[in-house]
Amino acid sequence: MRTIFSAEPIYRKIQGILEQKIVGSEIEPGTVILEGPIAEFFGVSRAPVKKALSHLIVQGLVKRFEGRGYLVTGGSLTPVERRRTFDPALLDSGAPGLAEIKTPAAWERIYDEVERELASHSPFGPQRIVENDLAQHFGVSRTVAHDVLTRLQNLGITGKDKQSRWFVVPLTVERVRHLYEVRRILEPAALAKAAALIGQATLEEMIGRLDATWAAYPDVSIRQLDQLERDLHIDCISHCDNQELLDLLKRTQALLISNKYVLGGHIDLPGIDPFMGEHRLVLQALLDGKPARAAVALRRHLDLSVTKIVRRLEILQSSEPPPLPPYLSGT
Numbered sequence: 001m002r003t004i005f006s007a008e009p010i011y012r013k014i015q016g017i018l019e020q021k022i023v024g025s026e027i028e029p030g031t032v033i034l035e036g037p038i039a040e041f042f043g044v045s046r047a048p049v050k051k052a053l054s055h056l057i058v059q060g061l062v063k064r065f066e067g068r069g070y071l072v073t074g075g076s077l078t079p080v081e082r083r084r085t086f087d088p089a090l091l092d093s094g095a096p097g098l099a100e101i102k103t104p105a106a107w108e109r110i111y112d113e114v115e116r117e118l119a120s121h122s123p124f125g126p127q128r129i130v131e132n133d134l135a136q137h138f139g140v141s142r143t144v145a146h147d148v149l150t151r152l153q154n155l156g157i158t159g160k161d162k163q164s165r166w167f168v169v170p171l172t173v174e175r176v177r178h179l180y181e182v183r184r185i186l187e188p189a190a191l192a193k194a195a196a197l198i199g200q201a202t203l204e205e206m207i208g209r210l211d212a213t214w215a216a217y218p219d220v221s222i223r224q225l226d227q228l229e230r231d232l233h234i235d236c237i238s239h240c241d242n243q244e245l246l247d248l249l250k251r252t253q254a255l256l257i258s259n260k261y262v263l264g265g266h267i268d269l270p271g272i273d274p275f276m277g278e279h280r281l282v283l284q285a286l287l288d289g290k291p292a293r294a295a296v297a298l299r300r301h302l303d304l305s306v307t308k309i310v311r312r313l314e315i316l317q318s319s320e321p322p323p324l325p326p327y328l329s330g331t
Contacts, residue, residue, distance in 0.1 A: 010042075010044055010048040011047075011048035011049070011051040011052045011055075012052070014038070014042060014044075014048055014049060014052040015051075015052035015053075015055050015056060017091060018033075018038075018052060018053075018056060018061075018091075019056060019059070019061060021090065021091065022056070022061045022062070022072055022074055023061070023074075025074070026090055027072055027086060027090060028072065028074070028083070028084075029072050029073055029074040029083075030071070030072065030083030030084065031071075031072040031083065031084050031085070031086045032065055032069045032070065032071055032072075032084070032085050032086060033053065033062065033069060033070045033071075033072060033086045034068075034069045034070075034085070034086070035049045035050055035053065035069075037086070037088050038086075038088055040088070041088035041091060047227075053070050054201070054202060054205050055202070056070070057070070057201050058199035058201050058202050060073065061073060061074060072086075106140055106141070106144040106147075107144050107147040107148050107151070109140075110138045110140060110144070110148060111148050111151065113138075114134070114138075114148050114149075114152070115152060115157065115257060116261055117325050117328075118152060118157050118158060118168050118328075119157055119254075119257045119258045119260070119261050120261045120322055121168055121321065121322065121324070121328060122157065122168050122169060122170060122171040122254075122258055123170075123171045123258070123313055123316050123317050124170075124317065124321040125170050125330070126167050126168060126169075126170050126330075127167060127168040127324070127328045127329065127330060128165060128166070128167050128168075128328065128329050128330070129149065129158065129165075129166035129167060129168060129327060129328060130166075130327050130328075130329065131145050131146060131149065131166055131327075132145075133326055133327035134148075134149070134327035136327075137325065137326050137327050149166050154250055154251070155250060155251060155253045155254055155257060156169060156179075156250075156251035156252065156253065156254035157169060157254050157257060157258075168328070169254070171254070171258050171313065173310050173313060173314065176255065176306070176309055176310055176313060177306060177310070179251075179252045179254065179255050180255070180302055180305065180306045180309075182248075182249075182252055183249070183252050183255070183302050184299055184302045184303065186245060186248055186249050186252075187233070187237065187249060187252075187298060187299075187302065188295035188296070188298045188299045188302075189245065189295070190237050190240040190242070190245050190246065190249060191236060191237055191240070191282075191286075191291070191294055191295055191298050192291045192292065192294070192295045193240045193241060193242060193245070194236055194237055194238070194239035194240040194241075195239075195286055195289075195291035195294060196291070197239040197240075197241065198236055198239045198286060200287065202235075203283055203286055203287045204287065206231040206232070206235075206236075206283055207280070207283050207284065207287065209227065209228065209231065210228055210231070210276055210279055210280060210283065211280075213225070213228060213276065214273060214276040214277075214280070217273055217276070222260065225260075225274075226256075226260045228275075228276065228279060229256055229259070229260070229275075230256075231279075231283075232279050232282060232283065232298075233256060234253075234256075236283075236286070237249065255309065259309065259312075274308065275301065275305065275308075278297070278300070278301035278304060278305075279301065281297040281301075282294050282297045282298050282301060285297055
């Protein structure tokens, strides 16, 4: 799988460590792995652990176990009986990348908050970012602050002017329409190329997650909705084997990031499903092995999304902007 983001996600690192231990027989077939102890060991939430294990299911290294936990099969095609519960201490030696997960890079510790603050201010016009003030505000070095801003620049959230000063790229109605125009051209093509490389178990899990959220709507969290967006627009697309195409799509992620903080944050959730029915059609077409149909459904979804996002943006822009953090100022 290729990536739309430059940094390797935490779940990928966890997946790699578990895969190494299973393939090397340090975690033997018949071992039952539970999400909770793994998450506690790595010092992360259950979400990246669950995602790592779902990918190991696709690889055939583990399978669901009696509705609770995962049974290690090691790729064996013969039935495997439960023998033991996994001890996370087995991960504590000889696992490359372990220290990086348990002690995240400095930029990772502040990235989410910076992303949230900048994306939340992007609908309210250009704002200048003072790199030194950002570093002081979070108690990190200017190198770390610069790293975060550069990563956000790759996603279309920040930019630099002719004097190399950082600023928040404004999210205007015109820019929304332009970004969707790019997505409408490129994203269906990327999905069609990715279709054959997305495992059936992955698609079934995505559909199950979508159906459960859809049934509970609007009693759902922003995190749940964001995960559904990531399932289709990030994880499915990331299976595309054309990295150049993914790189072109990278800057359009500013839309997903901004929407994450607007929908249900500054603006209440709409009374009717905002996108799940449209996502369902795309995922079902992928599961049915119909990539062309999936691409058409995705293009239709993007066409319908433009009007919704523009309307939310106009509502938001008519409201009072949030207070500026100390490292932002009006340009």
